[in-house]
Amino acid sequence: MSVAIHYHEHYPVNQRDGMRDEVLAGFAATPKHTSPKYFYDARGSALFEIICQQPEYYPTRTEEAILARAAGEIAELAGPDAPLLELGSGASRKVRLLLDAMQPCRYLGIDISRDFLIDSTRRLAADYPWLEVHAACADFSTPLQLPDDFAKARPLAFFPGSSIGNFDPPQALAFLRNLHGLLPVGSGLLIGVDLIKDVRVLEAAYNDEAGVTAAFNLNLLERIRTELDSDVNPRAFVHHAFYNAAAKRIEMHLVSKRAQTVQIADRCFHFQAGESLHTENSYKYSVAGFRQLAARAGFGALALWTDPNALFSVHYLCS
Numbered sequence: 001m002s003v004a005i006h007y008h009e010h011y012p013v014n015q016r017d018g019m020r021d022e023v024l025a026g027f028a029a030t031p032k033h034t035s036p037k038y039f040y041d042a043r044g045s046a047l048f049e050i051i052c053q054q055p056e057y058y059p060t061r062t063e064e065a066i067l068a069r070a071a072g073e074i075a076e077l078a079g080p081d082a083p084l085l086e087l088g089s090g091a092s093r094k095v096r097l098l099l100d101a102m103q104p105c106r107y108l109g110i111d112i113s114r115d116f117l118i119d120s121t122r123r124l125a126a127d128y129p130w131l132e133v134h135a136a137c138a139d140f141s142t143p144l145q146l147p148d149d150f151a152k153a154r155p156l157a158f159f160p161g162s163s164i165g166n167f168d169p170p171q172a173l174a175f176l177r178n179l180h181g182l183l184p185v186g187s188g189l190l191i192g193v194d195l196i197k198d199v200r201v202l203e204a205a206y207n208d209e210a211g212v213t214a215a216f217n218l219n220l221l222e223r224i225r226t227e228l229d230s231d232v233n234p235r236a237f238v239h240h241a242f243y244n245a246a247a248k249r250i251e252m253h254l255v256s257k258r259a260q261t262v263q264i265a266d267r268c269f270h271f272q273a274g275e276s277l278h279t280e281n282s283y284k285y286s287v288a289g290f291r292q293l294a295a296r297a298g299f300g301a302l303a304l305w306t307d308p309n310a311l312f313s314v315h316y317l318c319s
């Protein structure tokens, strides 16, 4: 079957230059850090999908169960003519629950990982022949622009997986404000948000037995090595993830096994033994805490669903 996908290139940034400059700045900073968006090359995106299937990583299956239960109500709240837009669409599996319930005429998937986006929108277009499928390769942590068909209607924006938690609170607020400005009045935002819970459950989710999260974290160094002309050796670092209760976040780090100097694009960076590169934060919220943040961005709370163990929340916000 032939499928029509409309590709949008709103963000003609030179991605490799942007990554090099940001990685160099992060390695030069104290403490050393990198942006989690650089996890998602093709291998990183594939590893993330495997993380989502690990028994310890509860967010994916919990959010899917919530969406399966709430899909009918969500479709009613969105209304019959709402196009669907998905931020950070990844493998676009959860969105199928919404497509089945809403039967929208148009879908736009936005993701930073181009090949992954193309694959997943192709699969959607093949499985939903009645759906007009659009794809935009973009970094949704920078200002976005919607294609006309979406900007003129009142879309339902879907931001699943608690990806909002990978922004620091000021960035999360800026992102939500930007999204609020982008969505026409009367649009909805359906957003998955991971909840604060027992530290053992949280830490197990980021330290799975099979070592997939460790491979995902270390793949960042492999990406730097191959894409940025670097001699960094991923085997000289170890994965470390823990819950920082004061900051309400899981922190992921790559800890240097020994004193070493790493070269990236003609610059040298020294690591002491035990020194870490901070690669990700994953903030956890209370329902009230997240509603406050959303309200500061201009969103009203319309509906909320959680699971029986209060592990995860899905908020329906209105702009």
Ligand code: AVI
Residues within 6 Å of the ligand: 051, 059, 161, 162, 163, 164, 165, 166, 206, 213, 280, 281, 282
């Ligand atoms: C994409 N994001 C919401 C995941 C999270 O849980 O913060 C990324 C992740 N990092 C390690 N495991 C999963």
